[in-house]
Amino acid sequence: MRRAVAYARTSSGRQRDNTSIPDQLRICRARASRYQAAIVAEFTDEAVSAKRRDGLSESFAGRVGWNALLSFLAAEAEAGRVVDLVLVKDYKRFSRDIPAGHAEIQRLGAMGVELQAVEQHVDPSVPAAKILRSIYLADGEVDNDYRSRLARSSMVARLASGVFIHKPPVGYRATHAGGKRTGIEPDPELAPLVREAFAVSADPARSLDAGRQHLAARIEAAHPGQTPRAVQSRSRWKDVLVNRVYLGEVHVPAHGTPGSAEFQPERWVEGTHEAVISAELWARVQARIHGRSRPQSRRGVNPGVPLRGLVRAPRGHRDAGAVCTGSGPRGKSGERVWYYHTSGAGAYRVLAREVHAAADELLASLAPSPGVAALVSEIVRERLLGVEASAEAQRERARAALDAAESRLFRAAEAAIEGTIDPETHKTLTERYRADRDRALADLDEADSRQGGDAVAHVERAARLACDLPRLWASSSPARRLAIGGSILPTGFEVEGGAVVEPRLSPIMALLFSLSGTEGPKTETPAPGGSGRVPLSDPDET
Template structure:
């Protein structure tokens, strides 16, 4: 009796199940892999098959089946047991392959391994008529897949043309379902503020290089990092070159150039253009890990002897390392002679402290700001009218170029026209922003006046915080050029920025303690 049961078990047909869905969403929503496996197991039970393994795939049915991990594992399983004949069970013919060529190749791959295939919704027949019907069914699946792909692409392009982003949300945005819009990009705090500060900091010169921007992004734990936990300079460049942050849609794939989007912009077109201009002017500077956030005056202070910017270093002493600035110009009298960081930055701080004006002078500054603001308001309407004229002119040029494109078949000429249209669309975006936002309001004036007076009245307070980015901002706003420093005599007479230069006219009676650093 035992021998009889053993013979029945040995003779039982072995089977494997293959299940596939086209996306992870289908799997997680419960419509795919589990239901297919259940149906296939019921089929195997009704046939008396012994199911040895199940091989799932979460990947599109088009293309090479050898790119499907589950199918590769299934074929490897068959290769490992060449003396055993298996039946491969799957739910539907479309789960097998949705490409005619690869359908036939996969059939041959199973045939060479001695495996047969069975489908719950289709009966395979090894006859000329059966092969013909199978080929037609496979071709129909391929046609449906390509038609679906075309339909999806058309819908994606149409949505982009309507001003909606369709790809993964850029850093600083997230998707939210909004009535009347569907999925819409909205700002994603606190990343949106980080992105804004990165753009504005680079545009105004607070960040000297794209490497500085990368360091700034790295300083925020919330900002996404690569697998090594680092924000690379390339990632910073990718952020700084994304027009999406201006509220516009651009896509080379769909031929869209500076189309106004429905999402809220994080920066202005003007800020974006300033960033691109600074990127074009700056040379590539790799990130220096040995400098970090340690030397606020690196690149700002020059050797008084040779005019070269002072370098910085952390030489090792007997018990610890020490921070120094030094000149590394061979032939200079100060070559290789170190200046303690605290000494140099302390003297520059003392110089900044002398620029604090008195209350009567601040009242004069307030009057100057008010007059300048009134003049700006008077000019605003003229600039808005000029911007509207430029938009109309750009529209005429675009229309003319489109007519020329229709009338030519030369690919190079068409490409040149398309490039010009892209440039005009970009310019239109800038003009439209001027026309919409150029008129200043009184509330904005009061806000800017308060910030400006707070800085001018005491730039020393920002310097005293010790924050390297704030110190660099103070230097940029206070001085119009680099500072010269003599190792023996200290800071030399600086070139002040326009506000402090204007205040310097009254320095003999209004500036506290007068100017510092005389030659």
């Protein structure tokens, strides 16, 4: 009889659908016999996210229960009591990050411990099982990306419709209806003061900061100690003066992948809120701000530093994680030497040729064998059949719930008209049934977001491109290299000592990379305080 431990995790206190901690442990206990195992200990992490943070192991390092499990395994091994199996309900309860999940499974393997998800069994004796496990690990991360994309799409759509959803700037206040935020409107007390301050800053006989001082004095006189932060410093005041929200506009951030058909660049649109200042006053203020500034010319991607915006300062440096810009000062010979660097005294700086060599070697190592494209697309196609079936079932339930809520709303309105219920009861029922309707609509949206759609085609295309990645990268223009790098390493990368440190691949590329070798990306588990780099100079490591 094998000795095993069970592990359960929730990411919030609202887990349901058999994912609460008691349900997870119950399922693990019920299926332990499949592995001829007896569970000798149970470990849990409640309301702990499995998403990746800054470092490869941080999604595990922050889990108290998981670290207690590792300590228990080590103590049992030292005492001669072998525990060789860790059971979880499914891989999402274990990890929602592909590289971190692989690294932790390898860590357990080095201890002689096997990990099994009882609802997603993988036979470790079958070589192809590595592919299936990679799919399961990718499922959680892709699910996170879908949720994030859905939330961002909803936010961008609302902004594009002209609704300001952020914290109201000074001079505005939030508006609500039915308990929900609906936008902003001019604050009756502060809006006139902001208008006066803009007029003072537009006066060529006075300084730009005079407007801030005027506004701060007026607010302090009326409400001592309640002066907004935006009015407390010169730098923040300039942000107020260039904020087009005061013109009645709303900023919509860029959305989608650059170069794709659905890409939408950042823009300002007409807002649903009222402007606080006139276009004429705005133009006068902007003329004062930019009057002595040379207009900036728009340039393409600099061939000397084509990866500017993707390179980041490595951990351990003062500017760790900061996005690098680039420059090429001329040496004594008159030729430019290009660098990626941050700004300020003690800034991080690295030779551009060193970064490019590391990026070339990384991308060359990512090319999987040609057969991987067909294999992955077939697995994804089979996986999507289950996803689409589940989505259709969810859609049917949501439609039934929506019909029921609409019917109840109608009957409640009918009863109120006939006088069989009092107004207070009608209000209570209406709020309840509207909440039911909103939940049903949200479930419908979620089901639609789970549609497979063109996912198989996207995976097939990504796999084909990945197989030809070295040639494609070598023959690309600087602008195309920036686009390729952004697609493969969307959060950028760090270079230290000629090596890329913990490359953070997009989900599809991470999956293909894990299938390109026998063990997937061999990322070292960082020692406490270490960087956990991937040495690119050793072919055995890729």
